[in-house]
Amino acid sequence: MQITPVTPDRLVDEVVTLVDARPGRVRLALDGPPPTRPLALAERAAVQLRTHGRETVVVSAGDFLRPASVRLEFGREDPDEFLDGWLDAGGLRREVLDPAGPTGSGQVLPRLWDATTDRAHRARYVQLPSDGVVLLAGALLLGRGLPVDVAVHLRMSDAALARTLSPTEHWTLPAYTRYEDERHPSEEADLVVLSDHPDRPAVRR
Template structure:
């Protein structure tokens, strides 16, 4: 049974900032500095913007620019996503996110030995049109926050993973009625992947104004 300690949103932003900077320092000391690649693993209905803004502001003050990437901007073409309909749970769980593209265009080039430039978006998830955005260079001291859902156990290369654990009751409250069909995918994710067991930081996030924190060091 995991124990979560309540923490204020401001203190949480500060704690994550320090954790990210320490991990980036460790990477630099290892001899291959590169932008820190952070996974923010949370259901899309969860509002992470205040926390992301708080972390980004604190990092900027410390001289570390922040880039954000949305998983939805790396969804596969609609013809593939909706091959079995727009409410197929299996397709959503295994096939909406183009993990190969996210790895190729963002995570690999920002990793050790990479080009240092990333593609901010691949495709508009609503219009299904190519985003046509040029690659953007990032300095080694930068931090890229990849905000998406069902990110773990997909082969994606992150330097640190933050998992936002949300109860089924809270998800039912947050999910719009027309999107409630996707809820079983998150039940399966908890059972098959155990994201809280894989993440470096686990947050109880039923209410973003009253988060709770459980953290453990990554096993080497």
């Protein structure tokens, strides 16, 4: 095992290199808790991929949560439900990942559900070309059978997560511990990024 410190810019290069190595459409998952800023990484990688001639669609897992009546059935601060029941994995497959697959239509819905208003987004479908890239960013994405082609896991230790996560979200900490212990995202990822200090990441090869 080799650990290599990288700059944030170099990390974007590493992600883009993983995608560019694959022909056809690519479904990339950028998985990490909020302090690791997976969505920001996805957006930066998308910009660089477009300069390489690859059309991109950035999808936030936060726009594919289940309705509140289902998501919060066991209360607003249930860590087990947060891990197992908040994400609308079926909706992600149906509207994003399956259509973006090699035999899919290429018609991708970037946003499905607005968790703030608890209503469906009025987003339009985007036609992804044959070499387009979907960048799915969010937390707790791996180990649930989502069909992705490349996965990047932004790993943060329990101590670092407790230090950097908003106090209002500390109730989620047991979910992240379970996620690492039970779903082993580092074993599923093509690239593991040690992100205890997100501005000074390191790549584990």
